[in-house]
């Protein structure tokens with residue numbers, strides 16, 4: 156990878172987004188995004204609705220094609236894949252990235268353990284017994300081992316979202332993309348998911364997440380990236396962004412969050 160100018164100190168880059176542009180028709184949704192994410196770094200994207208956070212995550216996971224620019228993904232040995240190269244195997248890239256969306260998207264007809272082990276068994280061909288051993292250990296870690304044979308509709312929203320996260324990490328992905336994972340949850344359940352993300356951070360996961368929950372961003376982020384109209388306005392540690400933002404646009408965004416009606 157080239158330099159990791161804005162990655163966490165002392166870390167090699169896992170992800171490098173270089174000059175990415177994306178349009179939907181006439182609407183330029185991403186306008187020259189440059190972002191480097193270091194190994195074990197947690198980067199949180201904030202910005203108004205429509206600023207391009209989800210689209211950026213989708214381009215990384217190849218759910219959307221970029222119009223211009225490159226996205227590079229490096230494995231633990233430093234081998235770099237240009238995920239935006241049309242010759243790159245999209246399924247191979249997706250197998251290296253864990254993704255969790257706002258709505259839990261668990262398979263309703265499978266019990267929790269089958270949901271958690273599905274990718275290990277079907278994508279990586281792991282024997283069921285081994286996949287289940289890993290899956291049960293994960294469920295134990297998130298306090299849901301007793302729900303292994305329950306179906307998703309018997310779980311609370313917070314529990315379902317924790318299972319969705321367990322499913323995303325079960326294959327030990329190089330990168331985890333979390334898109335608005337708490338916005339469908341009651342406030343008291345947000346804490347459950349926050350604790351789990353902090354635990355993933357402590358265990359060394361590399362995470363890029365989008366959120367509207369500034370308290371969540373403050374508590375988990377190594378670096379917060381503020382997007383406005385498809386461009387990065389400011390990027391820095393949470394104390395900078397939330398307590399001493401350098402850019403007037405960032406200050407204005409945060410001011411409006413605290414006082415949405417402008418009273």
Ligand SMILES: Nc1ncnc2c1ncn2[C@@H]1O[C@H](COP(=O)(O)OP(=O)(O)OP(=O)(O)O)[C@@H](O)[C@H]1O
Nearest residue numbers: 179184202203204205206207208209210211335365
């Ligand atoms: N498939 C699509 N076709 C057309 N326009 C789209 C598509 N996906 C997203 N957009 C538009 O791109 C812009 C950015 O959307 P995006 O979902 O990335 O924003 P966001 O910052 O994640 O917003 P939110 O915080 O509300 O999730 C929006 O104006 C949206 O309407």
